[in-house]
Amino acid sequence: MASADTLLGIDWGTSNRRAYLMQRGGAVLASHHDDQGLLAVQGKFAESLAALRAAMRVDPQVPVVMSGMVGSASGWQEVPYLDASVPLAQLARHLAPVAGHPGCAIVPGYCRRVDGVDVMRGEETQLLGAMALGIGEGWIVLPGTHSKWVQVREGGITELATFMTGELFALLGTSGTLAGMMAQGEDDEQAFCDGLDEARRGKPLSNALFGVRARVVAGVMPARFARSFLSGLLIGTEFVNARQQQGAITVIASKALSSRYASAAGRFGLQARIADPDEVFCAALAQIFTTAFRKDQP
Amino acid sequence: MASADTLLGIDWGTSNRRAYLMQRGGAVLASHHDDQGLLAVQGKFAESLAALRAAMRVDPQVPVVMSGMVGSASGWQEVPYLDASVPLAQLARHLAPVAGHPGCAIVPGYCRRVDGVDVMRGEETQLLGAMALGIGEGWIVLPGTHSKWVQVREGGITELATFMTGELFALLGTSGTLAGMMAQGEDDEQAFCDGLDEARRGKPLSNALFGVRARVVAGVMPARFARSFLSGLLIGTEFVNARQQQGAITVIASKALSSRYASAAGRFGLQARIADPDEVFCAALAQIFTTAFRKDQP
Numbered sequence: 112m113a114s115a116d117t118l119l120g121i122d123w124g125t126s127n128r129r130a131y132l133m134q135r136g137g138a139v140l141a142s143h144h145d146d147q148g149l150l151a152v153q154g155k156f157a158e159s160l161a162a163l164r165a166a167m168r169v170d171p172q173v174p175v176v177m178s179g180m181v182g183s184a185s186g187w188q189e190v191p192y193l194d195a196s197v198p199l200a201q202l203a204r205h206l207a208p209v210a211g212h213p214g215c216a217i218v219p220g221y222c223r224r225v226d227g228v229d230v231m232r233g234e235e236t237q238l239l240g241a242m243a244l245g246i247g248e249g250w251i252v253l254p255g256t257h258s259k260w261v262q263v264r265e266g267g268i269t270e271l272a273t274f275m276t277g278e279l280f281a282l283l284g285t286s287g288t289l290a291g292m293m294a295q296g297e298d299d300e301q302a303f304c305d306g307l308d309e310a311r312r313g314k315p316l317s318n319a320l321f322g323v324r325a326r327v328v329a330g331v332m333p334a335r336f337a338r339s340f341l342s343g344l345l346i347g348t349e350f351v352n353a354r355q356q357q358g359a360i361t362v363i364a365s366k367a368l369s370s371r372y373a374s375a376a377g378r379f380g381l382q383a384r385i386a387d388p389d390e391v392f393c394a395a396l397a398q399i400f401t402t403a404f405r406k407d408q409p
Numbered sequence: 410m411a412s413a414d415t416l417l418g419i420d421w422g423t424s425n426r427r428a429y430l431m432q433r434g435g436a437v438l439a440s441h442h443d444d445q446g447l448l449a450v451q452g453k454f455a456e457s458l459a460a461l462r463a464a465m466r467v468d469p470q471v472p473v474v475m476s477g478m479v480g481s482a483s484g485w486q487e488v489p490y491l492d493a494s495v496p497l498a499q500l501a502r503h504l505a506p507v508a509g510h511p512g513c514a515i516v517p518g519y520c521r522r523v524d525g526v527d528v529m530r531g532e533e534t535q536l537l538g539a540m541a542l543g544i545g546e547g548w549i550v551l552p553g554t555h556s557k558w559v560q561v562r563e564g565g566i567t568e569l570a571t572f573m574t575g576e577l578f579a580l581l582g583t584s585g586t587l588a589g590m591m592a593q594g595e596d597d598e599q600a601f602c603d604g605l606d607e608a609r610r611g612k613p614l615s616n617a618l619f620g621v622r623a624r625v626v627a628g629v630m631p632a633r634f635a636r637s638f639l640s641g642l643l644i645g646t647e648f649v650n651a652r653q654q655q656g657a658i659t660v661i662a663s664k665a666l667s668s669r670y671a672s673a674a675g676r677f678g679l680q681a682r683i684a685d686p687d688e689v690f691c692a693a694l695a696q697i698f699t700t701a702f703r704k705d706q707p
Contacts, residue, residue: 184626192627227607228623257586257619272612273619275586282580288555288573309525314570315646316614321555321571325526328482329490348613 115174115404119164120396123181124233125149125256129389132169135406137397142389143167149180156187157212171214176206176399178218179233192222192230195268199239199247203402218399223271231271234259237363237388240395242266246386250353250360254368256281258349272352276345288324289337296338303371305332306343307350307378316348346371350379359384363391413472413702417462418694421479422531423447423554427687430467433704435695440687441465447478454485455510469512474504474697476516476690477531490520490528493566497537497545501700516697521569529569532557535661535686538693540564544684548651548658552666554579556647570650574643586622587635594636601669603630604641605676611649617642644669648677661686 117140122129126148132141143166152159164171182190190207197205206216220232234253238261241247247266253259256277262270284293309319323341326332332340353360359382362372369385376383415438420427424446430439441464450457462469480488488505495503504514518530532551536559539545545564551557554575560568582591607617621639624630630638651658657680660670667683674681 222623222627224627224629226610227612227617227620228627228629229620230623230627272616273623274613274615275618276615278585279615279618282585285584287576287580312524314525315572315649317572317574317577317643317646318570318650319525320573320577322525322527325520325528325571329520329522329526329528331522331526345615348615351613352616 117169117173118396118400118404119167119169119173119175120392120399121160121163121175121177121181122179122233122236122392123148123177123186124179126151128163129392130163130167131389131393131396132167132173133393133396133400135400135404137393137400139393141167141169149183149185156181160215174214174216174404176216176218176396176403178236178395182207182217182220183232186217188217190217190219193219193235195221195223195225195271197221198266199235199242199263199268200266202235202239203399206399206403216403221268221271223268229271229273231259231261231273234261236395237391238263238268239398240391240393241361241363241386243394243398244386244391246361246384249358252349252360252362252364252372254346254362254364254372260349260353274345274349276349280342280345283320283341284338289320289341292324292327292334292337293341295335297335299336299339300374302332302336302339303343303374304378305336306340306345307347307375308343309340310344310347310351311379313351316344319344319348342371343375346375347378350375350381353379353381358382361386363388415467415471416694416698416702417465417467417471417473418690418697419458419461419473419475419479420477420531420534420690421446421475421484422477424449426461427690428461428465429687429691429694430465430471431691431694431698433698433702435691435698437691439465439467447481447483454479458513472512472514472702474514474516474694474701476534476693480505480515480518481530484515486515488515488517491517491533493519493521493523493569495519496564497533497540497561497566498564500533500537501697504697504701514701519566519569521566527569527571529557529559529571532559534693535689536561536566537696538689538691539659539661539684541692541696542684542689544659544682547656550647550658550660550662550670552644552660552662552670558647558651572643572647574647578640578643581618581639582636587618587639590622590625590632590635591639593633595633597634597637598672600630600634600637601641601672602676603634604638604643605645605648605673606641607638608642608645608649609677614642614646617646640669641673644673645676648673648679651677651679656680657682659684661689
């Protein structure tokens, strides 16, 4: 890649976009968050990037590194997944140039094909950032619509499990048997913990989900607690496989989500170390800057 | 209950209604199926019953026994659940008269409060019918929107687990990550079996659901198979707890559903005995007729 004094890094997802203008050395000169994710952009990536550059006053000569769903089949350009055997430290060597847009590159996602198939796009960049910050070993949890649990050992991905936690919570709150109860929802810490405990029993989730309704119609739980109980049940389900683990997990998430995961971790006897996603992304960007855009390169 | 020569039995659910006019002795004189479930009736149960009687030419003096969601909080009259310790054979003694409508009664559902909470309404009548037909012992499976797995021992409910199988399949096909893939769906037996095998691995369902997407985006499975794979995954999830079982299960379901469950049972090393829900309901009705409407009663 060409030499550069600044780099524009974009975490470009399905719903949101976060951009950071970084100076060589790692200082963030400007940042921009908006809702121009894939759904909003509707395929007009070059135009959307031009508008972003204009908004951030970034020269078109500044190289751009993008991660996330922008590299998926419904993104700007589909970038093949790296196999999980490729060390995270080599990520910057595998940046995929965007055809017809010199200076623009996409970070590839990872695919793991052991005991089934699982994939990530965007989270690999977070993992690289966590490594750079010295918190990238062990279980890294990236909660969200599709929560990722990644085990990293010596800089390599050794386990990967994605849970449809956020998506199921949204779907069940929109229609079906539980939606009416969830609409009445209020945040209740005890109901959340009850949901965690129900998850710990290890029933199949399709069974435990009906249990939310059964508790309400049998008068065991007020309907207004269904929302928090379900949140605990879905988040707790992520922890069930991790309950044999010892020690700490690292949760990379915004404050609201990370506090729920920290609370769940405690319930399952784990320590949770919390990291801020923006900070982690910028650490990854600085790492990529150093590795892929060396100062002495032509 | 009063003596009677005929009895009108109604399986009155959320979406559908099935009615049978039965003669003492068990002969079915007339039957009527329609879509006037709770959602369509919108609270006007008396009017709807009057229209049903007119359509079937049933005298208003003929007693009516109803089962299903008609006895729920959103039904005609909420009937408290029986505790699972009450033997099924005593069901007819617990018919709940509908206030203000002499001759109309509702069969109570069951609630089991062991290791969580689970409930049924309507299925208890099917279980009574299965007992009358001599197929009511062991694991009885009643597939559907909310699939019930009930273990019956010596006429008593010893296990009850409800799975949101049909509801999750519908929700995931309507919106969210998998909906687009499911819309392309075609029936594929191998993909269904692959889904069953994935269920057998025992991963948390929220994780296995993402695996459907991962298989497609990683090019391991064509998108058009996602629908059948998901069907196998959700149905297979019901069997995971039963895999330690030996021998046979009884599946009370329509032909389309029962063949899937029979196929799943085979994959999990179980025999499936299939029973027709209409036949089973009529056997229950005949049983209730004999027990609750004795000829010698005033």
